Amino acid sequence: MRHDERRRLLDPTGLAFESGVERLEDGVAHVAVLTHMPNVRAEMIAWWFGTYMNTTEHYRRWHPRDHVWMDWEDKRAGTHVGAHHLVHEYIGGQLQKLRISFHDPVEQLGEAAAAPGRLLVCATVGLLARPEVKIARMVHAAHDTAWGCELRSHFWMGHVETPMLGGLVQALANTRFVRRRGASLTAARALEAHCHEEMTFLSRFLPALYAESRAPA
Numbered sequence: 394m395r396h397d398e399r400r401r402l403l404d405p406t407g408l409a410f411e412s413g414v415e416r417l418e419d420g421v422a423h424v425a426v427l428t429h430m431p432n433v434r435a436e437m438i439a440w441w442f443g444t445y446m447n448t449t450e451h452y453r454r455w456h457p458r459d460h461v462w463m464d465w466e467d468k469r470a471g472t473h474v475g476a477h478h479l480v481h482e483y484i485g486g487q488l489q490k491l492r493i494s495f496h497d498p499v500e501q502l503g504e505a506a507a508a509p510g511r512l513l514v515c516a517t518v519g520l521l522a523r524p525e526v527k528i529a530r531m532v533h534a535a536h537d538t539a540w541g542c543e544l545r546s547h548f549w550m551g552h553v554e555t556p557m558l559g560g561l562v563q564a565l566a567n568t569r570f571v572r573r574r575g576a577s578l579t580a581a582r583a584l585e586a587h588c589h590e591e592m593t594f595l596s597r598f599l600p601a602l603y604a605e606s607r608a609p610a
Contacts, residue, residue, distance in 0.1 A: 394408065394410060394423060394425070394547065395417060395419075395421070395423075395549075396421070396530050396549040396552060399501075399502065399515075399532050399547065400502055400503070402502075402513065402532055402534035402545055402547065403502060403503075403505050403506065403511075403513075403534070405511070405536035405543070407427070407543070407545070408425075408545070410425055411425060411427040411545070412425055412426055412427045412585070412589075413425055413585070414578055414581040414582050414585055416573070416578065417549075418569075419567075419569055419572065420551055420567075420568070420569035420570070420571070420572030420573045420576075421549050421550065421551040421552060421572055421576065422549075422550040422551055422572075422576040422577070422578060422580070422581040423547070423548070423549055423550075423581075424546075424547065424548040424549075424550065424581050424584050424585050424588070425545070425546070425547050425585075426545070426546040426547075426585055426588040426589050426592070427543065427544070427545055427546075428543070428544040428546065428588075428589060428592040428593060428596065429541070429543060429544075429596075430535075430541050430542050430543070430544055430592070430595075430596035430599075431540055431541040431596065432540075432541050432600040433535075433541045433542050433544075433595075433596050433599050433600055434510075434537055434541070434542055435510060435511050435512035435535040435536065435537050435542055436512070437599050437600065437603040438512050438514075438533075438535050438542075438544070438595075438599070439512050440603060440606070441595065441599060441603075442473040442495075442514060443471050443472040443473045443474075444470070444471055445602070445606070446463075447465070448463075449461075449462050449463050449464075451463075452480070454594075454598070455591050455594060455595055456482070456587070456590060456591040456594055457594070458483070459482050459483040459484065459587055459590070459591070460480070460482050460591070461480075461481040461482060461483065461488070462480065462481040463478065463479060463480045463481075464479045465477065465478060465479065466479060466492075473495045473514070474495050474496065474497050474498075475495065475496075475497070476494075476495055477492050477493065477494045477495075477524075478492070478493040478494075478495070479491075479492055479493075479521055480492075480493065480521075481521075482587075483587075484580070484583050484584055484587045485579070485580060485582075485583025485584070485586070485587070486583075487583075490520070490521040490522060491518055491519065491520065491521055492518075492519045492520065492521045492524055493516050493517075493518050493519075493531070494516055494517050494518075494519065494527075495514065495515065495516045496515045496516060496517070497515075498513035498514070498515045501513075501515045502515070510536065510537040511534070511535060511536050511537065512533070512534070512535040513532065513533070513534050513535075514531075514532065514533040514534075514535075515531070515532050516530070516531045516532075517529070517530050517531070517552075517554070518530070518531055518548075519554075525555065525556060526553070526554070526555050527552070527553065527554035527555075528550070528551070528552070528553055528575075528576075529548055529549060529550045529551070529552060529576075530548070530549045530552045531546070531547070531548050531549075532546075532547050533545070533546045533547075534546075534547075541596075544592055546588050546592065548581075548584055548588070550576035550580065550581055550584070551567070551572035551573075551575060551576035552567070553566035553567050553572075553575075
């Protein structure tokens with residue numbers, strides 16, 4: 394599935410390609426991860442991103458081994474939309490320093506993205522040291538079920554944006570040859586494993602944490 398087909402994630406019945414790594418014709422490495430999250434609701438994941446996760450301690454709980462440090466830029470109370478999540482995390486044993494910029498899912502996918510019982514988290518992934526450089530795109534799609542929710546996480550590695558370096562550089566960076574060299578399938582598989590692990594960790598503690606936040610003082 395290409396990034397321009399991401400509206401397919403609005404369908405709660407799922408996709409033919411649910412988990413794994415594939416090389417697209419344009420050279421992009423597409424990563425798909427399906428996580429079953431018992432007793433988790435989409436609104437809990439929205440609360441995790443938008444309200445609760447504010448410290449490195451919170452972030453490390455999400456993945457105790459791989460998550461190292463975090464901060465926010467342009468964060469507004471109660472939402473992650475419009476904010477930039479600054480992180481240091483290990484993926485495949487390599488320390489990554491990233492700037493994850495969250496976008497309005499309604500602007501990206503239409504009004505259906507805001508329907509009850511679902512959450513769409515849309516973002517671009519960039520370099521922390523070079524905020525103008527983006528290297529990937531990401532969507533998390535959570536759909537409530539009778540037993541919890543299904544979370545479909547998709548990443549497109551190799552979508553490069555370098556506006557400050559000029560259109561020619563950006564065009565070169567998005568050629569099939571450069572994408573295949575810059576976004577290896579080894580790195581894609583490491584991202585698949587990392588995402589599966591962190592979302593599984595989240596599913597284990599989020600219901601109790603969310604219930605505690607709603608308990609009377």
